[in-house]
Amino acid sequence: MPIVKSLKVVGHRTINSVWRLGYASRFFVLTIYYSGASFRRFHLTVKEMFSSGVMSLIIILVAGMFVGMVLGLQGYETLKRYGSESALGSLVALSLVRELGPVLAALLFASRAGSAMTAEIGLMKATEQIAAMEMMAVNPIARVIGPRFWAGVISMPLLSALFSAMGVFGGYVVGVVLIGVDEGSFWSQMQSSVDFQHDVMNGVIKSFVFGVAVTVIALFEGFDAPPTAEGVSGATTRTVVESSLAILILDFILTAFMFRGD
Amino acid sequence: MTLPKGKVIAVMGGSGCGKTTLFRIIGGALKPTKGHVKVDGQVIHELDQKELYEMRRKMGVLFQFGALFTDMSVFDNVAFQMREHTDLPEEIIRDLVMMKLNAVGLQATHGLMPAELSGGMARRVALARTVALDPMLILYDEPFAGLDPISLSVVGNLIRRLNDALGATSVIVTHDVQESLKIVDYNYFIDSGVIVAEGTPAEIRASQMPYVRQFVNGEIDGPVPFHYPGGDYKHDLGVTA
Numbered sequence: 001m002p003i004v005k006s007l008k009v010v011g012h013r014t015i016n017s018v019w020r021l022g023y024a025s026r027f028f029v030l031t032i033y034y035s036g037a038s039f040r041r042f043h044l045t046v047k048e049m050f051s052s053g054v055m056s057l058i059i060i061l062v063a064g065m066f067v068g069m070v071l072g073l074q075g076y077e078t079l080k081r082y083g084s085e086s087a088l089g090s091l092v093a094l095s096l097v098r099e100l101g102p103v104l105a106a107l108l109f110a111s112r113a114g115s116a117m118t119a120e121i122g123l124m125k126a127t128e129q130i131a132a133m134e135m136m137a138v139n140p141i142a143r144v145i146g147p148r149f150w151a152g153v154i155s156m157p158l159l160s161a162l163f164s165a166m167g168v169f170g171g172y173v174v175g176v177v178l179i180g181v182d183e184g185s186f187w188s189q190m191q192s193s194v195d196f197q198h199d200v201m202n203g204v205i206k207s208f209v210f211g212v213a214v215t216v217i218a219l220f221e222g223f224d225a226p227p228t229a230e231g232v233s234g235a236t237t238r239t240v241v242e243s244s245l246a247i248l249i250l251d252f253i254l255t256a257f258m259f260r261g262d
Numbered sequence: 263m264t265l266p267k268g269k270v271i272a273v274m275g276g277s278g279c280g281k282t283t284l285f286r287i288i289g290g291a292l293k294p295t296k297g298h299v300k301v302d303g304q305v306i307h308e309l310d311q312k313e314l315y316e317m318r319r320k321m322g323v324l325f326q327f328g329a330l331f332t333d334m335s336v337f338d339n340v341a342f343q344m345r346e347h348t349d350l351p352e353e354i355i356r357d358l359v360m361m362k363l364n365a366v367g368l369q370a371t372h373g374l375m376p377a378e379l380s381g382g383m384a385r386r387v388a389l390a391r392t393v394a395l396d397p398m399l400i401l402y403d404e405p406f407a408g409l410d411p412i413s414l415s416v417v418g419n420l421i422r423r424l425n426d427a428l429g430a431t432s433v434i435v436t437h438d439v440q441e442s443l444k445i446v447d448y449n450y451f452i453d454s455g456v457i458v459a460e461g462t463p464a465e466i467r468a469s470q471m472p473y474v475r476q477f478v479n480g481e482i483d484g485p486v487p488f489h490y491p492g493g494d495y496k497h498d499l500g501v502t503a
Contacts, residue, residue: 132329
């Protein structure tokens, strides 16, 4: 009976998905609950901020620079048609601060640091390091997951800000230095159009939310990975795919709330 | 099954017989479907998480391949529990770690990372970490797996010596009969989750039970069959006659 078999498969997958969602939610709640240790022994969080944040700096800065340069080129071409080249600074800054900075920095963070977190936790599980910690009466959520979670959440807005700053610099290099847009109007238009509360803070909130989403997905996938080479590799792939989708979906939802009717 | 204080007890049996399950139940990582495990007067599976963690502080567990924390040095691995569970000053921790490492003959490796150790050395460092807080019960999961003959003797010898020095109780889950018979006080043989034989090393060596004889002598066929049961060989070859 192929129909019955198909129904069984669909049912099994649905139950499994709901179970995993529940497990992930419980994991997230426990991570928050046991976060005290991450702040009491802040050196653990700082160490993780180095490996997830500082080690992602190069890719974030280089990518930010080139995205800004592309924005400078494309923006100039479009604005020239309407005789508004002087608004290039506004276009570059608003695009980066509101949208591209948080989203692209989060996507890069998920690929670089998120996948590394999943692989690390997954391998710790496969080599029984997590089990050993439990048997030593040390809660792995408090000792391993908490510091990594907060390191990701703190790093993400900072990386996003650096991405935007480098992007603005890239836009300046292309627009002002190479194409010859007036430097005064480039900066003054940017200054007058970018609102700290409305644009910058909303961008910070976005990157904070993305940081929570990416880090939780990465840590959960590692913690839940089957303890085999194939299991860890599958978990790493899932982290990148799920994080990327989560970032884009959350971005739409947040944008709809933050900038509606503007 | 009783595990008297101060003794080294081996739990033996073939792969999949339930040794590791028993090991996990004693450590509180699994709950039994029937029966119970009592350690120091407390039923393990009835403890809540806080009580279980309190109990685990009195236990030491050596995992099959050591399970050393790969992002920490040898020193930090051994110091881990001291830093987590005590308020000892760093100078005292340093002295204690050096004493533990010296006990396993690896005091000079304190600055190395686990990746720089051989398999036997990693197992000895893990042993030093296991006894870091002087546990009353030490559980060993396949401590002899994958070791060369010299490392095997060294680890076996250390298990015995450390147990006697600490006055602890040790449970070794293993299928290495020859090495465990040299160092243990008592043996249990498990098959399909049931104790099928028990005795002192001398009794085990003299046993005429087919299961024990097959195990001790390493015979390839017997109560533990060479062929995995199920399936008809002729049918698989397509022979119908």
